[in-house]
Amino acid sequence: MITLYPEQVKERFGPLFCRRLLVMTDEKEGVAELHEQCHARGPIEWDHMNRRRAGGALISAKTEGTTMTMTARIGSYPIRFGPSDTELGGQALEAVIVNGDEVATKWAGAAGAGVGIAACLAQAPGVIRTEYNSEEDLHVGGAHICRSTIVLPKYEKITFGIDDTDTKESGATWVLAMKCGEACTLDGVIFLGMRIIQLNPKAPEKTTNCTGSVITFAVRPDKKEELITFVKKFVEERSVSPDTGICYWPGIKLPESSYAKRIKTELLTKDEANKEAEKLGVSFIDSANGKGRIGALGALLWANGGVEVAGLYGETP
Template sequence: MPDKEPERFSLSGKDADTPEGITGDPYVIRYPGIVAVADEHGSAVELIEFFDCLGGAMWSKHHYAQSPVVRSVRNCGPTMRYLLNPGKADLDLQGSTFPAGICGAAVADDEIEISYVGIGGGGVGAASCRSFAGGVTRCRADPAGGGKRAGSTVWLPRRQRVLIGVDDTDTPDEGATWTLTHNIARAIEDEASRYLSHTIVQLFPVPYRTKNCVSIVCEFASAEPALLVDRFQRLLERYTLSEDTGMAVFTGFDPSPLLPFGRKVKRGEVRRDLIPRIGEGTLDLIIEGRGIIGAVAALPFYTRFEEALSLWTGSG
């Protein structure tokens, strides 16, 4: 038989040879969402941008890192994350070498203010693309395009980071904790609580594991942490298949004080009474089955995917 011609991919059954046009401004790519979390004292901000155009996001990552307001930047799945020092900077923009950046960040009681500036296409990204992003409550933006210098200031709700750790929801016959937690997180996400990440954490293979011995941490940026946790707990209790389920919650900016405990649980079997008390942020034990140890251990590994997934045999 002769080779079959592969079918041409098309969207919504439309003929790929006759495009009908572009919806909206053809020179603007709207960011699907921007959220920000701040620490308790307002001395650090993590700006999380959900992007639609990977090339534009990587271009911003490369150039925005030069701003003195930006402490660090990293790509995490469909988001770019900027760790910011609150303050303002007068950026000396130059074509090709430093064409755009974040020039300001400020933290108030209930909102976070972010300012961008750029030249040329960098000005389009700084002004037009971000000012009407999802999650922006109000904005001020310059006309952008061509070779103009343009910028914007956007205001975002001030949110807290909420990390929910879960372990032991399945049985030897059915279920999987990683899928259940993701589906719960998606089900409860709303305007007040944005679901940011899901991390699978490999623990030490204890004898009473189901099979792979992993726990999960789901990350949210929330303006209503208590309501978020309550909704997650109710769905977890409804759908878990195990009587040993554990659920723990960290609310705060940085869970790294829990890393020593998490690493112990990756190295070997750990007693429950070794769960630490912490000074920054709050740690709440919500469902206290045997899985509570793995649930707490997962918390500090959010988005630390390489370390989270590594299997430690007890000698590492």
């Protein structure tokens, strides 16, 4: 076994192109979410298609620009390429294994794809170390098949739904949500992004556009409560509405609910929001217990959707 740290990988192969490699796990559901960011679209698009073809632990992948988001099964799984496929090449995620506060991701790459898993991903920001079975796995390129085990810190995913922080006179929920995400500099927490969710524009007590916002973080398990406290305090101290709603969901898979459709097509009540959240296991953390809970829960349930979340129900991009 050969173990190299990111700086040693960089010294051996020179600086390469991966800007981020991050893994979040949801052991209750048996799934992981991996984020990979490259300097350019080409490698990410090629990796996306080849990993999908190879199977292994990968369930699905989504690429936006230079970033790929992968959903994978926790455990080890066979892949669909090997020595007989070296003319085609290929790359695969073979396993995601949780070991305490670390996650071992096991990769295979044939031909030029071996550079990606042995040299490029292995020096990405966020990597703790990479393990190789032998020197053969460090002979990248050509017709070689390389395998590497890239070890990363274990993160979990947490999503917050926020609504009703503004009035007709001032404020904007999406701005406050974005500021909250960017202001969070807690150790062990990574801000992943903010989304604006279009709700039912016929709601009688809306401000103007009737949207809710979601902010998503990767968080080390021991930092979860600190992050929840930070978001609650940041939003409530800056909100100009007495009805602010804030809820959160810890996990990769969001709960399924007819409430998601209804928030875009019907007029709902706070009592309905409270009952649905209790049924789903979504936690409200706001102090107001006001009408903002209606949109906060609705926004959260759309957090993993595509661009259509910003549109009216049934509207296609």
